[in-house]
Amino acid sequence: MEQPILTINNLTKKFGALTAVKDLSFTINKGNVYGILGPNGSGKSTTLGIVLNVVNKTNGDFHWFDGTMSTHNALKQVGAIIERPNFYPYMSAEQNLKLVCKIKGVPLYKIDEKLEIVGLLDRKYHKFKTYSLGMKQRLAIASALLNDPEILILDEPTNGLDPQGIHQIRQIIKDIAADGTTILLASHLLDEVEKVCSHVVVLRKGEKLYSGRVDEMISSHGFFELKADQQDELITLLKTHSNFSKLKIEDDLITAFLEEPMSASDFNKLMFEKGITLSHLVKRKESLEEQFLKLTDNLN
Amino acid sequence: MLRLLNIELFKLWNNKSSRVLIILSFVLPFTIAFITSIKIDLGFIRLDPSEYGIFNFPFIWHWNTYFASIFKMFFALVAISMISNEYNYRTLKQNLIDGLSKKEMILSKFYVILAYALVSTVGVFIMSIIIGSIYSTYTEASIVFTDLEYLLAYFLKLVGFFSFCLFITLLVKRSVFSIGIIIILSAIEWISYAYMRWEVYENQAQEIGYNFAEGISQFFPLMSLYNLIEQPMVRYATRINPEDIGLIHDYTVQWQEILIVIVWTALFIFLSYRLLKKRDL
Structure with a gap:
C-alpha cells in the first residue's frame, strides 16, 4: 500500500490574466524521488509555493499526508528550499538553524548533526553574510533536514552554482535519497532529473504533460x-x-x-x-x- | 504564545541595531529623568526640582508618562525594521515554509509589541515611584496611587503606535517609505486640525471651531494616540497661575479616548493579518 505524502487535486493559480498553474493533479508517495520538470515559467515554483503556504491558490485543493493536519503544521514535517537560500544575514549559521529549530519544534542537538552532513560544521559560528553561494545553499539543505523531514522539497537547488558546487549538492541529494527520504526536485535541467529521480511530472505553461515513472516516460523501443x-x-x-x-x-x-x-x-x-x-x-x-x-x- | 514571543525576541536580540535601539529606549529616558531630578546647588544658581512640583504625586504620573512616551520613537524603528527586514532578507517566506502560519507571524510581532509596552510601563512606574518618593511633597498612599490611568494610557499609546508602524510597514514593505508615510500622515492630521479649528468657522466664536476640530480629530489614528496623554506643560502652568482661566482644559484620560485607541489597534493588527493572508509571497 503506497502512502501518500502530498495530494494535489485540480489546482489552479491565476495571476490576473495569466494562468500560472492550470488544473494540476498529482500525488507524491512515500519513498520515491520525484522530479518536477519544465522550462522556466512553467509553473513549477508557483505549484511548490502553493503547497508550501506562501502563494494562495485560485481553485482546487491539496493536502499533506492524510489530510487531517493544517498546512502549517504539516510543513513542520517537511523540509523545503525554494529559490535562493533565505536566512538572516546578521546571524551565524548556528543561530539561523536555532531559529528554524524553534519554529519547527526540533531539539537543538540536531544542528551539529546536520551541519556535519553538508560539511559546514567548522563554519557554524560565522555570520551567514560571509558565506559563498554554494555554502548558503548547503546551509539551506542542512536547515531543511533539521526535522528529519518526511519529504525534502528542492526548487532548482543547483541554480547559479559553479560545477564544484553543483557536484556537491547532487552528491548530498543522492545520499539523502539513499537513506529513503522522499524527495521532490523541481528543475529545468533534464539531466539533473534523469540522474536523480525515479518519477517525474512534466509541466508546460502550467499544464501537466506527463506524470509517472521516468523509465516509462521513455516509452519507445528505441x-x-x-x-x-x-x-x-x-x-x-x-x-x-x-x-x-x-x-x-x-x-x-x-x-x-x-x-x-x-x-x-x-x-x-x-x-x-x-x-x-x-x-x-x-x-x-x-x-x-x-x-x-x-x-x-x-x-x- | 511564549513560543512565538521567543522566536521573535531571538530575531531581535541577535540583530545589533535592534538591540542598541531597545537598550537606548530604556536607558535614555531613565537617565534624563534622574539627571533632571538631581538637586543642583552652585551657590549662585540653585535648581531644586522638588520646588517646582513636577515630581509631586499624582502630577508626576502625567509628567513622566508624557516625556517617556517621546522615546517610543526608538522602538518604533525596531517595529518597522522587524517587518521590513523579513521582506528584505526574504525570510518571511522561509519562516512560512518552515511551518509558521501567517497568523502566527503577525501574532509573534504583536506579542513583542505588547511585551515591550508592558516592560516599558512597569519601568516608568518604578522610575516615577523612586523619583516621586524622593521629591514629592505628598507621599500618602492615597495620593501616590491616584491618576494611575496615565500608566494605562501610556501602555495603550505604545501598543497603538507600534501596531500602526507594523501595519504601514507591512503595507509598503520598505522601512524608508514607512517612516515617510508616518511623518506625512502626522503632518496631514495637524494641518487638517488647524484647518478645522481656524478656517471652517472663521467668523464665529473660538469655541465652535475648537470643539469642531477636537470632535473630528480625536478619531484620527495618530491624533487619538496623542490625545491619550496631553502635553503637561500648560497644565503645570495653570497650576501655578490658577486664575488664568483661558487655559482651562480637561487633562485627564478619557474613556472614549481609550476606546478609540483600542479600536484602532485591533484594526491595525487585523488588517495586517488580512493583508499578509491575501498576499502571494
Missing part, C-alpha cells in the same frame, strides 16, 4: 542508427519491414525508429541474410531530453 554502402536497398527494406515506424535520413546516416522490440544482433542477422552489409549500427534509447522536447513540441 531506434537504430545505421550506415550502409547499399543505402537505397536498406531504405526500401526498412520501409517494408513492419518493425519500423519512421525513418529519418540525414546524409548517409539513417535513423530507424522501432515499433516492436528488436535487438541489435537480430537486426544485424536480418541484414546479413538480405545481403546488406552495415558499416555502422548503433541501438539507442531516446534520452529524457529528446522525450521532453517531443512532449513539449507536440502541443505547439
Whole structure:
C-alpha cells in the first residue's frame, strides 16, 4: 500500500490574466524521488509555493499526508528550499538553524548533526553574510533536514552554482535519497532529473504533460542508427519491414525508429541474410531530453 | 504564545541595531529623568526640582508618562525594521515554509509589541515611584496611587503606535517609505486640525471651531494616540497661575479616548493579518 505524502487535486493559480498553474493533479508517495520538470515559467515554483503556504491558490485543493493536519503544521514535517537560500544575514549559521529549530519544534542537538552532513560544521559560528553561494545553499539543505523531514522539497537547488558546487549538492541529494527520504526536485535541467529521480511530472505553461515513472516516460523501443554502402536497398527494406515506424535520413546516416522490440544482433542477422552489409549500427534509447522536447513540441 | 514571543525576541536580540535601539529606549529616558531630578546647588544658581512640583504625586504620573512616551520613537524603528527586514532578507517566506502560519507571524510581532509596552510601563512606574518618593511633597498612599490611568494610557499609546508602524510597514514593505508615510500622515492630521479649528468657522466664536476640530480629530489614528496623554506643560502652568482661566482644559484620560485607541489597534493588527493572508509571497 503506497502512502501518500502530498495530494494535489485540480489546482489552479491565476495571476490576473495569466494562468500560472492550470488544473494540476498529482500525488507524491512515500519513498520515491520525484522530479518536477519544465522550462522556466512553467509553473513549477508557483505549484511548490502553493503547497508550501506562501502563494494562495485560485481553485482546487491539496493536502499533506492524510489530510487531517493544517498546512502549517504539516510543513513542520517537511523540509523545503525554494529559490535562493533565505536566512538572516546578521546571524551565524548556528543561530539561523536555532531559529528554524524553534519554529519547527526540533531539539537543538540536531544542528551539529546536520551541519556535519553538508560539511559546514567548522563554519557554524560565522555570520551567514560571509558565506559563498554554494555554502548558503548547503546551509539551506542542512536547515531543511533539521526535522528529519518526511519529504525534502528542492526548487532548482543547483541554480547559479559553479560545477564544484553543483557536484556537491547532487552528491548530498543522492545520499539523502539513499537513506529513503522522499524527495521532490523541481528543475529545468533534464539531466539533473534523469540522474536523480525515479518519477517525474512534466509541466508546460502550467499544464501537466506527463506524470509517472521516468523509465516509462521513455516509452519507445528505441531506434537504430545505421550506415550502409547499399543505402537505397536498406531504405526500401526498412520501409517494408513492419518493425519500423519512421525513418529519418540525414546524409548517409539513417535513423530507424522501432515499433516492436528488436535487438541489435537480430537486426544485424536480418541484414546479413538480405545481403546488406552495415558499416555502422548503433541501438539507442531516446534520452529524457529528446522525450521532453517531443512532449513539449507536440502541443505547439 | 511564549513560543512565538521567543522566536521573535531571538530575531531581535541577535540583530545589533535592534538591540542598541531597545537598550537606548530604556536607558535614555531613565537617565534624563534622574539627571533632571538631581538637586543642583552652585551657590549662585540653585535648581531644586522638588520646588517646582513636577515630581509631586499624582502630577508626576502625567509628567513622566508624557516625556517617556517621546522615546517610543526608538522602538518604533525596531517595529518597522522587524517587518521590513523579513521582506528584505526574504525570510518571511522561509519562516512560512518552515511551518509558521501567517497568523502566527503577525501574532509573534504583536506579542513583542505588547511585551515591550508592558516592560516599558512597569519601568516608568518604578522610575516615577523612586523619583516621586524622593521629591514629592505628598507621599500618602492615597495620593501616590491616584491618576494611575496615565500608566494605562501610556501602555495603550505604545501598543497603538507600534501596531500602526507594523501595519504601514507591512503595507509598503520598505522601512524608508514607512517612516515617510508616518511623518506625512502626522503632518496631514495637524494641518487638517488647524484647518478645522481656524478656517471652517472663521467668523464665529473660538469655541465652535475648537470643539469642531477636537470632535473630528480625536478619531484620527495618530491624533487619538496623542490625545491619550496631553502635553503637561500648560497644565503645570495653570497650576501655578490658577486664575488664568483661558487655559482651562480637561487633562485627564478619557474613556472614549481609550476606546478609540483600542479600536484602532485591533484594526491595525487585523488588517495586517488580512493583508499578509491575501498576499502571494
